Amino acid sequence: MPLINLPAFSADLLAEFESLGTLRVDTPVIQPAEPFLAMAGEDLRRRIFMTESETGESLCLRPEFTIPVCLRHIETATGTPKRYAYLGEVFRQRREGGNEFYQAGIEDLGDTDIAASDARAVGNAMRVVANRLPGRRLAVTLGDQSVFEAVVGACGLPGGWQKRLIHAFGDQKHLQKLLAELADPKAAGVFGPEVERLAIAGMLDDEVRLVAHIGETMEATGYSTNASRSPQDIARRLKEKMELANTRLDPETLDLVREFLALDMPLAEAPAALFRFAEKTGLTLDGALARFDARVAALAGIGADVDVIRYRAAFGRPLDYYTGLVFEVEVEGTPAVLAGGGRFDRLLTLLGAREHIPAVGFSLWLDRIEAAIAASGGAA
Amino acid sequence: MTITIALPSKGRMKDDASAIFERAGMKIVAVGNDRSYRGRVEGWDDVEIAFLSASEISRELGNGSIDFGVTGEDLVREGLANADARVEFCARLGFGHADVVVAVPEIWYDVDTMADLGDVAADFRARHGRRLAIATKYWRLTQNHFSGSHGIQLYHIVESLGATEGAPASGSADIIVDITSTGSTLHANHLKTLADGVILRSEACLVRARKPAHDGDPIVGRILSAVRDAL
Numbered sequence: 165m166p167l168i169n170l171p172a173f174s175a176d177l178l179a180e181f182e183s184l185g186t187l188r189v190d191t192p193v194i195q196p197a198e199p200f201l202a203m204a205g206e207d208l209r210r211r212i213f214m215t216e217s218e219t220g221e222s223l224c225l226r227p228e229f230t231i232p233v234c235l236r237h238i239e240t241a242t243g244t245p246k247r248y249a250y251l252g253e254v255f256r257q258r259r260e261g262g263n264e265f266y267q268a269g270i271e272d273l274g275d276t277d278i279a280a281s282d283a284r285a286v287g288n289a290m291r292v293v294a295n296r297l298p299g300r301r302l303a304v305t306l307g308d309q310s311v312f313e314a315v316v317g318a319c320g321l322p323g324g325w326q327k328r329l330i331h332a333f334g335d336q337k338h339l340q341k342l343l344a345e346l347a348d349p350k351a352a353g354v355f356g357p358e359v360e361r362l363a364i365a366g367m368l369d370d371e372v373r374l375v376a377h378i379g380e381t382m383e384a385t386g387y388s389t390n391a392s393r394s395p396q397d398i399a400r401r402l403k404e405k406m407e408l409a410n411t412r413l414d415p416e417t418l419d420l421v422r423e424f425l426a427l428d429m430p431l432a433e434a435p436a437a438l439f440r441f442a443e444k445t446g447l448t449l450d451g452a453l454a455r456f457d458a459r460v461a462a463l464a465g466i467g468a469d470v471d472v473i474r475y476r477a478a479f480g481r482p483l484d485y486y487t488g489l490v491f492e493v494e495v496e497g498t499p500a501v502l503a504g505g506g507r508f509d510r511l512l513t514l515l516g517a518r519e520h521i522p523a524v525g526f527s528l529w530l531d532r533i534e535a536a537i538a539a540s541g542g543a544a
Numbered sequence: 545m546t547i548t549i550a551l552p553s554k555g556r557m558k559d560d561a562s563a564i565f566e567r568a569g570m571k572i573v574a575v576g577n578d579r580s581y582r583g584r585v586e587g588w589d590d591v592e593i594a595f596l597s598a599s600e601i602s603r604e605l606g607n608g609s610i611d612f613g614v615t616g617e618d619l620v621r622e623g624l625a626n627a628d629a630r631v632e633f634c635a636r637l638g639f640g641h642a643d644v645v646v647a648v649p650e651i652w653y654d655v656d657t658m659a660d661l662g663d664v665a666a667d668f669r670a671r672h673g674r675r676l677a678i679a680t681k682y683w684r685l686t687q688n689h690f691s692g693s694h695g696i697q698l699y700h701i702v703e704s705l706g707a708t709e710g711a712p713a714s715g716s717a718d719i720i721v722d723i724t725s726t727g728s729t730l731h732a733n734h735l736k737t738l739a740d741g742v743i744l745r746s747e748a749c750l751v752r753a754r755k756p757a758h759d760g761d762p763i764v765g766r767i768l769s770a771v772r773d774a775l
Contacts, residue, residue, distance in 0.1 A: 201700070202669070202675060202700075204697070205691065205697025206675075206687060206691065206697065206698075206699050206700060206701055207687055207691035207697055209687075210687065324663065327666065327667070328662075328663065328666075331662075331666050332695065335695060338695045354656040354657050354660075354739045355656060356653065356656050356736065358650070358653055378651060378653070381651055382651050385650070385651065385713070385734040386713045386734070387649060387651060387712070387713050387734065388713075388715055392649075392672075392712065392715065392718045393652065393664070393672075393718070397671065398651065398652060398654055401654040401664065402653050402654035404654075404663075405654045405660065405663075482695075482697075484666070484698070514669075
């Protein structure tokens with residue numbers, strides 16, 4: 165039975181999803197809250213609607229579909245590849261706009277042809293938005309975290325720094341702060357007096373003794389060595405931190421990372437520009453660039469309008485389950501994101517899947533698409 | 545109009561607050577007996593005193609049912625979203641000092657800054673199969689400090705309403721966010737404060753609920769200048 169507040173184009177959209185070879189699924193509106201908080205972080209708590217079951221389990225109103233669709237896939241264990249489609253209401257506390265609105269989208273799970281499935285996600289998202297807004301020119305922004313990871317890796321930074329930078333990718337402010345720290349010798353690591361004593365005792369170079377010392381101290385102070393971080397964890401990261409503190413990024417390398425992050429150009433020009441960047445800087449980015457090129461070729465191959473897509477090197481999402489492609493679809497000249505998507509190869513194993521399942525998908529903001537239809541004077 | 549000032553109903557906070565008002569020429573007398581929860585100010589007929597618990601004072605300031613309150617800044621900032629838009633911190637009163645701090649086990653030799661903690665939090669799930677757990681009663685202050693100021697998202701708050709310092713040793717949380725005045729309780733529990741882990745340096749404040757009716761009310765101005773002059 166259609167709900168009275170469904171966007172008028174919902175039936176067309178679902179028919180289109182079906183013609184794209186997807187399987188429509190539904191997920192309960194009331195979901196366990198833990199998976200959302202575990203994946204997106206504690207800050208999400210303020211932006212979702214939470215309640216408790218009679219037994220004290222934290223529940224929430226579905227704030228998005230990707231996690232429920234993936235959980236459903238894991239539970240039903242019907243194997244991959246699978247292409248799921250959904251359309252339904254989601255609930256979030258927003259400063260602007262209503263707290264309940266419709267989203268629809270496709271999640272493509274288990275296709276091992278990365279370039280083809282990436283291109284299909286971008287192409288399908290563009291197509292369904294374009295079909296709702298005939299005659300309007302779209303503007304698509306595309307980013308790829310794996311290229312950034314390759315750049316950072318090729319710069320020869322120690323593992324700890326690579327992890328920090330990659331973790332901050334997509335959060336411009338945080339990333340620029342980290343780069344400034346890397347360049348500025350004043351911002352050395354802070355070490356407590358205890359570490360100096362360990363250094364004098366010669367323990368910092370002797371991991372076995374250090375681990376034993378930490379273990380004994382934990383025992384003596386009533387800290388269990390298995391409830392939280394173990395002596396090995398602490399000793400290993402202490403070593404990593406000393407590396408972090410002793411690493412300076414020379415100005416040339418820093419410029420190079422900044423130059424990379426400033427890249428912003430039509431997607432069609434990006435493969436050549438990235439190749440030139442790698443050649444000029446002497447960084448070995450071959451694998452990442454080959455995958456990038458394959459995706460651009462696949463997009464052209466399925467007939468997507470590549471001319472409206474821009475590549476922006478710094479574009480990413482600071483969520484650690486996004487691993488590669490991210491993209492957003494807008495109408496040219498308007499700021500509203502009508503569709504957003506990306507590759508989340510790490511999500512299914514984080515949610516409990518036993519084998520690695522590559523995944524890519526997108527979701528549509530149906531309320532914003534309705535507004536765009538109204539703004540262009542069309543009937544919905 | 546009658547102005548209501550809420551004061552802490554017991555303990556050191558009550559005595560210290562009463563002393564300041566007395567120095568300000570606003571001697572507070574209980575209505576009825578000493579244990580009464582209502583009072584008045586000698587010579588100030590349009591001022592009423594309500595004795596409430598410190599956390600109630602922050603709540604009542606937020607919903608505007610009192611005009612002024614004396615309570616800890618930590619309770620106001622924890623209790624009210626957008627505190628500065630809803631209340632004005634008029635005067636810091638010089639007692640009830642307590643810092644809200646992030647503290648980790650002393651044995652975490654590799655963690656002395658929020659950046660260190662960010663590294664540990666980012667790796668925690670992969671290593672331990674769960675998020676870094678923070679014991680605290682300060683949900684809002686913790687979220688603002690971790691997520692807002694330091695970009696740390698992957699943690700889990702375990703609500704703790706007492707003996708929070710014991711949580712890391714007992715294994716119910718990894719680290720804590722709590723108040724400390726001298727640091728001795730932290731030290732006794734083998735915890736250390738991070739170098740940039742002070743979230744708030746709190747003390748008792750005279751706080752005003754922002755109400756349109758206060759604009760141009762002479763009593764509001766008189767109370768403010770009397771208290772400020774007594775400091």
